Structure formats: structure tokens, C-alpha cells
Amino acid sequence: MNSMTSLFLVDGDVRRRAAISHCLAGSGIHVEPFEDASELISRWPKNGLLLVHDDGRAIGTLLTQMGRLGQWLPVIGFAQEPNTRQVVRAVLDGAIDYIAWPFSGDEITSLIRSAEEKAEVFGSTKLREALARSRVDRLTKREREVLAGVAGGLSNRMIGEKLSISPRTVEIHRANMLTKMGANHTSEAIRIAIEASLVS
Template sequence: MSGDTVFIVDDDEAVRESLSAVLETQGLTVIGFASAEAFLLSYKPVPVGCAIIDLRMPGMDGLTLLEHLRSKGLMLPAVVVTGHGDVPLAVRAMKAGAIDFIEKPYTNATLLDAVRRGLDSARAGALGQLDQSDIKARLDTLTGRERDVLRQLIIGNPNKIIAFHLSISPRTVEIHRANVMKKMGAESLSHLVRMALGAGLAGDEKEGTNP
């Protein structure tokens, strides 16, 4: 990753400084911005780069920024940072083109892994390098009920809400969720959502009917 560029868009100065320190130890060039508006005023495309964007900021939020970039044809790979309660918003961001989201609090290893994927996407010249045929084959191993749970996870619903929608117990949701993660080979919720969206599986709030 040495020599590549990471843009940090976060209104919290302490967060920007902390992230910069971590990323610079990897030989990365880091440029921080206190707002989405400041980023848009100064951004110039780089050969290989990605952005870390906080979803909740004063003024233009992270989702609006991401949608604006896409509308202008600026295909900058972006990792969105979200609080636990912002998962539905993070899923919307991924539908808008974000390559990943990471939930607070996160570890340095999680952050670096997300950034590495972003830079790899930029280097490849296209977002989403997952093998779609392999993902669809994994989806085919899911039972109907596991698919129901997966669709609810794509929406961003927590286990209790999923249980309500599907008329099953939270414990049963946990079991199905664990089975989905295992069958899909997902390392995290964001990884699972990314694979499902990449394979064209949409979230569905309707109650599932398959056993």
C-alpha cells in the first residue's frame, strides 16, 4: 500500500489525527478534511486512492457525499464509518457504491483491512472484485429461512426486529444468522452485505414463508 493516498472525511479532529497516524505507519499518504464540503472543494483524483467517510457529519452527511461523487462519475472507492445504530444507513451507502462499512468501535486491523480492499479496488480500476459465480453458488446453499434472515440483515435490522418480522424467536435468528455467515464464508456483517448486494440479492421487509 506504500505511496497510495487515503482521504479521511470526518468532522472529529481527534479521529482524523488518530486515523492518520495509523495509516501513515503503512507508508500511505493521508489527507484529512473536516467536512464533506471541504473535501469536494479540494479533491483531485489520484492514481491509487480511497476515502474513509464518516456517515454522520454536520452539513452534508457521508451518504450524500458518496451519492454526489457517484453522480459526478468520480469512482473513488469509499469505506464508510458508522455507529451501531447507523447500519441501515451504511447499507444504503453500499448500495450507492461504498465498498465496505466498518462499525464503531473498530480495531486498527479492521480499518487497515478495509482500506486495503479500497486501494485494491482502485488499483484494479473497478469496484467489487468478488467472484460473482462463487457467491451465487454459496447463496444457493442457503435454506429459504436463511435467505429470509439474510434479506433482513441487508436492510440493517437487528436480531429482535428480524425475529418480529419472521415470527420466530431471537435465538432462532441467531442460529440462522450464524449458519448464513458460515455458508457464505463471511468474515463480518459488512462482508456479508457486500457479497449479497454484489450478487443482486435485495433486502426485503416482507415476512418470509419458507421453512
């Protein structure tokens, strides 16, 4: 781990922020604390790692912002006594790792080192995924259903039957979907859906 690692800590609890900063003092990791996701977004860093308290919103908010900016930074989620569902949701949202609080300086330092290594491997993939998700997020529920049908190789008629709408309505949703996603043709929309993990 290089001596210039920057860790951006997002946590609404001032005592916990202080404890984590103290935990990493002298570790060669520069900690910048932020009270919430919007404070960090207003001063978005060019590089580093994000250590984000998982309040059910912050991780998703930050990953959406990465998609908008086209810049991915590795996110480590943390919470006090997190349940399995919470950890799974954070990882599915795009967190690269997760740790339970309280943790020791050695535990978090080791996790940060591991996250940096993963980031080098996953960086471009995660960025493409974040970008794709931000494009899919623009769609209405019906447009997503049409996209899933298109990606599944169904014709407008078959999608219409499945969704109980006319093929003409499917065509309109399809056109709107392409426009909102910034896709020039259907195959590009399918690629974006796959990168966003909307379809496999």
C-alpha cells in the same frame, strides 16, 4: 498495497480524525484529513480512497459529486456502532465497504487493501453507475415514474392509465426526461436507468 496509497479522511470530529491518522501512522498509507464533504470537494483528488464518517449525508454527497465529475473513487463508510440499516443504505448509495469505529490499525489497513482490489474490479462499473445516478437525479418524481414505465415496456397510453394522466402528458414528461438525461432516444434513457439501478 503500494507505498503511495492516499486515504482522504472525511470526519467532522477532530479527535477521531487525529486518532484515525495516528492509527495509520507507519502503515504506508498517506492520510489527508478533511472536516466535511464540501472541503474535500473543493480540493477533489485525482486518485486514492475515501474514508468517510457516515453522518447520513456525506457519503451520498460525495457519490453525487463523483457522478458530476465523471470520476469515481472508492468510498469506505464508517460510524460508531452502526446499525444494519445504516450500513445497507451506505452500500446502496455506492460505498464499497464499511467499518465500525473504533477499529485497529490492522483492521483498517486490511480493509483498505481489500477496497483497492475491489476498486480495480468495480471501478468502471461504479463510475458508470455514479454518472447514471447523477443524470436520473435531475428528473422530477413524475418523470422518474414515466421512465420506469418506459423501461418496463409500457406504451404512453398504458403509462398514462397507470399514473392517471393523459397519453399526451406522458409524451411531454417523456420528452423532458430525455432532454434532462442528455439521452438521444428512449433506449439510451433505459440503459441509463438500468445503470443507475432505477430498474433491473
